[in-house]
Amino acid sequence: MAGHSHFSPANVEEYFEFTAEGRKKVLTALVIGIVVLGVGIYMLMNGNHEEAHAVAGHAAEHGGHAAEHGKEMLSGGAASHHETAWDPLNRLWANLWLNGVYFSGIAVIGMFFVSIQYLSKAGWSSVVKRIPEAFPKFLLFTAPLLIGLFIFKGDVIFHWMHEGVTVKGTEHYDKIIAGKSGYLNFTFFLVRMVLIFAAWIGLWFMMRKKSIEEDLIGGTENFTSMVKLGTGFIVAMGISSSLSAWDWVMSIDTHWFSTMFGWYMFSSWHVTGLAVITLTVLLLQDKGYMQYVNANHLHDLGKFMFAFSIFWTYVWFAQFLLIYYANFSEETIYFLERWEGHNKIYKATEILNVFFNFFFPFLVMMSRDAKRTPIFLKICCFFVIVGHYLDFYQMIMPGTVGDHGGYGLVEFGTIIVFASAFIYVVSHELTKASLIAKNHPFLEEALHHDI
Amino acid sequence: MSHVVSPIREKLVSGGKSYHDVTQDICRQVEGAPTKEWKIAFGISCVIFTYGAYCLGYTWWQGIGVWGLNKTVGWAWDITNFVWWVGIGHAGTLISAVLLLFRQKWRTSINRSAEAMTIFAVLCAASFILAHMGRPWLFHWALPLPNTFGSLWVNFNSPLVWDVFAISTYLSVSLVFWYMGLVPDLATIRDRAQTKASKFWYGLFSLGWTGSAKTWARYEYVSLILAGISTPLVLSVHTIVSMDFATSVIPGWHTTIFPPYFVAGAIFSGFAMVQTLLLVTRVTFKLEDYITIEHIEMMNIVITVTGSIVGIAYLTEFFIAWYSGVEYESYCFVNRATGPYWWAYWMMMTCNVISPQVFWFKKVRQSILLSFVISVVVNIGMWFERFVIIVSSLHRDYLPSSWAMFSPTRYDIGDYLFSFGLFFTLFFLFAKFLPVINMFEVKAVMKGVSTKYPKKQVAHKQIEKEDTKIGEEVSES
Numbered sequence: 001m002a003g004h005s006h007f008s009p010a011n012v013e014e015y016f017e018f019t020a021e022g023r024k025k026v027l028t029a030l031v032i033g034i035v036v037l038g039v040g041i042y043m044l045m046n047g048n049h050e051e052a053h054a055v056a057g058h059a060a061e062h063g064g065h066a067a068e069h070g071k072e073m074l075s076g077g078a079a080s081h082h083e084t085a086w087d088p089l090n091r092l093w094a095n096l097w098l099n100g101v102y103f104s105g106i107a108v109i110g111m112f113f114v115s116i117q118y119l120s121k122a123g124w125s126s127v128v129k130r131i132p133e134a135f136p137k138f139l140l141f142t143a144p145l146l147i148g149l150f151i152f153k154g155d156v157i158f159h160w161m162h163e164g165v166t167v168k169g170t171e172h173y174d175k176i177i178a179g180k181s182g183y184l185n186f187t188f189f190l191v192r193m194v195l196i197f198a199a200w201i202g203l204w205f206m207m208r209k210k211s212i213e214e215d216l217i218g219g220t221e222n223f224t225s226m227v228k229l230g231t232g233f234i235v236a237m238g239i240s241s242s243l244s245a246w247d248w249v250m251s252i253d254t255h256w257f258s259t260m261f262g263w264y265m266f267s268s269w270h271v272t273g274l275a276v277i278t279l280t281v282l283l284l285q286d287k288g289y290m291q292y293v294n295a296n297h298l299h300d301l302g303k304f305m306f307a308f309s310i311f312w313t314y315v316w317f318a319q320f321l322l323i324y325y326a327n328f329s330e331e332t333i334y335f336l337e338r339w340e341g342h343n344k345i346y347k348a349t350e351i352l353n354v355f356f357n358f359f360f361p362f363l364v365m366m367s368r369d370a371k372r373t374p375i376f377l378k379i380c381c382f383f384v385i386v387g388h389y390l391d392f393y394q395m396i397m398p399g400t401v402g403d404h405g406g407y408g409l410v411e412f413g414t415i416i417v418f419a420s421a422f423i424y425v426v427s428h429e430l431t432k433a434s435l436i437a438k439n440h441p442f443l444e445e446a447l448h449h450d451i
Numbered sequence: 452m453s454h455v456v457s458p459i460r461e462k463l464v465s466g467g468k469s470y471h472d473v474t475q476d477i478c479r480q481v482e483g484a485p486t487k488e489w490k491i492a493f494g495i496s497c498v499i500f501t502y503g504a505y506c507l508g509y510t511w512w513q514g515i516g517v518w519g520l521n522k523t524v525g526w527a528w529d530i531t532n533f534v535w536w537v538g539i540g541h542a543g544t545l546i547s548a549v550l551l552l553f554r555q556k557w558r559t560s561i562n563r564s565a566e567a568m569t570i571f572a573v574l575c576a577a578s579f580i581l582a583h584m585g586r587p588w589l590f591h592w593a594l595p596l597p598n599t600f601g602s603l604w605v606n607f608n609s610p611l612v613w614d615v616f617a618i619s620t621y622l623s624v625s626l627v628f629w630y631m632g633l634v635p636d637l638a639t640i641r642d643r644a645q646t647k648a649s650k651f652w653y654g655l656f657s658l659g660w661t662g663s664a665k666t667w668a669r670y671e672y673v674s675l676i677l678a679g680i681s682t683p684l685v686l687s688v689h690t691i692v693s694m695d696f697a698t699s700v701i702p703g704w705h706t707t708i709f710p711p712y713f714v715a716g717a718i719f720s721g722f723a724m725v726q727t728l729l730l731v732t733r734v735t736f737k738l739e740d741y742i743t744i745e746h747i748e749m750m751n752i753v754i755t756v757t758g759s760i761v762g763i764a765y766l767t768e769f770f771i772a773w774y775s776g777v778e779y780e781s782y783c784f785v786n787r788a789t790g791p792y793w794w795a796y797w798m799m800m801t802c803n804v805i806s807p808q809v810f811w812f813k814k815v816r817q818s819i820l821l822s823f824v825i826s827v828v829v830n831i832g833m834w835f836e837r838f839v840i841i842v843s844s845l846h847r848d849y850l851p852s853s854w855a856m857f858s859p860t861r862y863d864i865g866d867y868l869f870s871f872g873l874f875f876t877l878f879f880l881f882a883k884f885l886p887v888i889n890m891f892e893v894k895a896v897m898k899g900v901s902t903k904y905p906k907k908q909v910a911h912k913q914i915e916k917e918d919t920k921i922g923e924e925v926s927e928s
Binding site for chain 1: 454455456457458459460552553554683686690694697698699700705706707708709710711759760763764767768771774775776777
């Protein structure tokens with residue numbers, strides 16, 4: 001049926017080589033990250049509060065007055081109980097949690113992207129599908145990390161795990177939290193967490209196996225089973241995206257609730273994942289790989305980033321507007337805490353959140369030419385990736401570290417460690433299969449993609 | 452767009468049609484005399500329309516006191532019907548705009564009638580706003596017009612005013628989009644016209660279309676721009692409709708998930724309505740080669756996906772109502788499921804969430820009869836969804852002494868019938884006088900998605916083989 005093809009897909013194969021030099025670079029970054037993190041922890045432990053905060057420049061605002069002020073503006077996060085005995089290491093645990101959740105999202109969106117492409121039988125994306133397909137490997141690292149953090153340091157992150165909050169008659173008894181203990185309790189939470197990761201990793205593992213097998217045996221059987229696996233994953237994700245958002249992030253501010261939150265967090269993950277996919281493709285092209293990916297494919301990736309930046313904004317704004325408009329104090333406290341609470345250290349993040357995640361991608365990606373030009377795409381990816389880190393930062397930090405937050409060496413160190421680990425793991429996974437799925441039944445469509 | 456089409460793709464035009472066949476098949480009902488079936492169907496909808504118009508006229512004459520509203524349930528069928536129709540009106544623009552942006556070729560056979568349906572559904576929705584107003588002749592007071600009534604001005608804080616803007620914008624853009632798409636086809640009919648009258652009318656509305664390369668290029672630009680404008684509009688309309696409820700402080704209404712959940716529900720019911728209408732149209736107009744099983748299956752998949760999204764939203768609301776610990780909210784949801792309106796709630800759950808799950812089976816997705824039944828069931832369910840949200844949230848007031856039930860009067864029912872009459876009358880007129888399938892768009896995608904295309908298949912295959920040979924030589928060297 002195919003028109004005038006001068007291209008035989010079976011001849012294409014391209015392997016990414018994770019060179020010694022490349023490894024060295026990534027590992028150096030990892031070491032730098034660990035050093036920065038170590039220094040940051042040392043400074044925290046020695047009570048060098050001011051310096052750890054210096055980047056955000058909020059040092060001047062400390063004082064007894066601020067702490068009291070902060071207490072009024074809380075939506076029930078763990079931080080509200082820490083005023084008496086604050087352990088500086090808590091900030092490290094919060095940071096690990098933040099990055100763990102953020103990078104798990106990027107990793108799982110890789111699988112989500114591939115699944116959507118199979119479910120909708122998209123042709124164009126078959127040239128890039130090996131990139132997102134490699135991402136979920138990182139879940140093998142974040143899953144044990146998050147589960148371990150929850151088991152050993154859960155009470156740092158979650159107010160509802162504090163001792164005695166659900167026991168009537170004790171000093172710390174909290175009626176609202178006690179009412180949620182049927183859902184928010186150690187065992188049930190752990191079960192959900194393990195099941196979610198098991199579903200994600202298990203389905204990815206099966207998909208990846210089928211995908212690599214397709215390279216060897218061809219035919220359309222693997223394609224059909226990948227459509228089924230993808231569909232199964234979409235169903236699993238439909239449920240687990242909301243559960244993970246409620247559990248891992250929303251329950252940090254234990255008193256607070258919002259029905260939108262599941263989709264809000266998912267939209268944040270989603271657009272970040274799209275940006276990381278795009279950036280990976282562009283960086284590989286810079287290295288001389290994937291030359292068959294042309295401006296038309298980039299255009300489509302750019303459209304996705306553009307559209308889902310707007311979608312994130314839509315969800316963010318709808319949630320904000322409805323809470324603002326109805327003006328229930330138990331709901332507005334969430335935004336008040338971030339805007340006015342904790343000596344206003346989160347206010348700048350709130351503002352940057354909207355600029356990085358809406359205005360910049362919106363303006364940068366508006367024109368057709370921008371979506372087809374690598375440098376503009378890279379700029380947009382930068383804003384989206386950094387912006388959604390900020391988004392997760394403002395979801396997680398106020399409730400976990402409260403007044404003790406900021407942008408210090410601990411934050412930067414943790415990001416560098418996670419980012420370089422992610423790059424290392426994904427690069428390694430990319431070497432395991434050809435960068436192009438040579439027997440994908442839609443590959444020829446994609447190679448002739450022209451819009 | 453790429454012309455390379457993978458051989459595993461399903462065919463979208465069957466029967467080995469040539470371009471001329473497409474024109475013939477689709478113009479047939481426009482050019483021929485009305486069939487008996489059409490006359491009967493049109494006659495019935497005119498009768499319903501007339502009866503409905505009487506009821507609506509009486510409502511206007513007497514005032515909305517003729518409805519079954521009471522001091523507790525002050526909003527019931529009127530707004531339920533409005534939201535229902537607006538929801539149905541989502542599919543057209545979704546199919547024509549969003550699926551255009553996603554380059555879905557299967558949209559070409561269904562977009563025309565879906566868009567027409569959208570416009571008629573939005574008109575039906577608008578009729579309920581007018582019916583609401585009590586003094587419909589003052590409808591222009593809903594617009595921020597300069598006036599001589601002193602400080603009279605619309606309340607920009609009210610989502611009802613946002614609704615006026617959102618829906619009127621949506622109607623205008625959808626109308627322009629639909630009409631733009633019609634122009635080349637109208638010109639085709641004009642060029643084939645046999646009578647003076649049809650030459651004049653189709654000529655007038657085809658705006659002097661010449662079919663030159665330049666006009667086509669402009670046409671493509673306009674389509675893309677309109678698609679770009681329409682896509683956020685699709686989301687905005689039901690977002691704002693949901694805010695009519697969600698900005699309030701009524702338990703069951705104030706919840707943040709409402710905007711995307713309403714949009715998903717709207718797409719769900721819109722696709723169901725398109726499915727209902729197309730299944731009838733394809734049989735009566737013998738268009739089975741254009742609206743194929745593949746089209747039906749695609750729509751069933753969209754219905755399943757959106758129905759499941761709506762299901763997740765239902766469960767989310769229920770869960771968070773408990774999780775929040777807000778007594779009013781929890782009561783409201785438990786009352787929905789087990790209170791006096793339990794039947795409406797379970798009607799909604801069964802029709803919207805459970806029934807589309809049968810489409811997990813390919814056999815069901817491809818069954819015309821079952822597709823038709825489910826598409827009707829879905830729209831019944833979506834009506835009940837709005838009824839549940841509106842009436843079950845209102846009927847339990849904060850004071851138990853104010854608790855009440857709602858029962859519709861003859862005029863609630865009659866005004867609803869009016870909208871059906873209006874909708875089907877307009878739809879049948881459209882089906883008779885305009886081409887129900889976008890001829891030139893179908894032709895534009897036929898290469899690759901049509902069986903036996905091009906006609907000289909054998910000769911073509913020969914060329915293809917040689918091509919591949921050359922390709923292999925090139926890539927080897």
